[in-house]
Amino acid sequence: MEDKLGLPENKLRDFIQGADKAKWIAKNNHNIKYFTEDEIKRTTSNYSTSLGNGSFGKVYNGIIDDNSAVAVKRYSRIDSEEEFAKEVIVHSQVNHKNVVKLIGCCTEKNAPIMVFEYVSNGTLCENPHGSNVPVYLDKRFSIAIQCAEALEIVLHILPT
Numbered sequence: 001m002e003d004k005l006g007l008p009e010n011k012l013r014d015f016i017q018g019a020d021k022a023k024w025i026a027k028n029n030h031n032i033k034y035f036t037e038d039e040i041k042r043t044t045s046n047y048s049t050s051l052g053n054g055s056f057g058k059v060y061n062g063i064i065d066d067n068s069a070v071a072v073k074r075y076s077r078i079d080s081e082e083e084f085a086k087e088v089i090v091h092s093q094v095n096h097k098n099v100v101k102l103i104g105c106c107t108e109k110n111a112p113i114m115v116f117e118y119v120s121n122g123t124l125c126e127n128p129h130g131s132n133v134p135v136y137l138d139k140r141f142s143i144a145i146q147c148a149e150a151l152e153i154v155l156h157i158l159p160t
């Protein structure tokens with residue numbers, strides 16, 4: 001399909017070339033949903049509600065078919081298609097309570113998008129730093145440990 005980023009459905013791994021490819025295939029499971037951009041537009045009511053901005057683009061609120069809330073991250077820039085593919089692959093394999101779950105992605109040209117479960121109560125940065133409620137040291141340690149656990153899982157998945 002020519003209008004795709006070169007990431008046909010269920011074959012993201014084909015992006016990964018040469019020696020890299022073998023590493024990714026070995027661990028890949030890809031049980032994520034592939035959205036068309038039209039589906040994403042329906043999900044987000046045409047990108048009507050922004051949740052925030054990140055360094056790679058905007059995040060929008062959406063509702064998918066089973067009525068669950070999602071965060072739709074639309075990349076305004078990707079450094080390379082391979083990097084986007086790798087990010088999708090890594091996210092699709094992480095299954096950890098401290099890592100937001102990837103539900104799906106869109107690989108249409110000009111619409112590199114990842115769809116995540118919606119996380120309520122704001123970001124980690126907003127909570128200890130932006131709230132008036134004091135966050136005591138034991139809670140801060142607990143947050144730090146949980147972040148480290150999540151990071152460990154992600155690093156374990158990344159190929160060396």
Ligand SMILES: Nc1ncnc2c1ncn2[C@@H]1O[C@H](COP(=O)(O)OP(=O)(O)OP(=O)(O)O)[C@@H](O)[C@H]1O
Nearest residue numbers: 051052053054055056059071100116117118119123
């Ligand atoms: N899963 C989510 N659920 C709810 N809100 C989210 C979710 N993901 C992102 N957001 C909102 O969108 C904002 C931007 O998120 P995004 O992940 O793009 O940026 P970031 O956290 O700065 O990371 P990056 O380095 O990838 O740009 C967040 O600050 C948050 O307010």
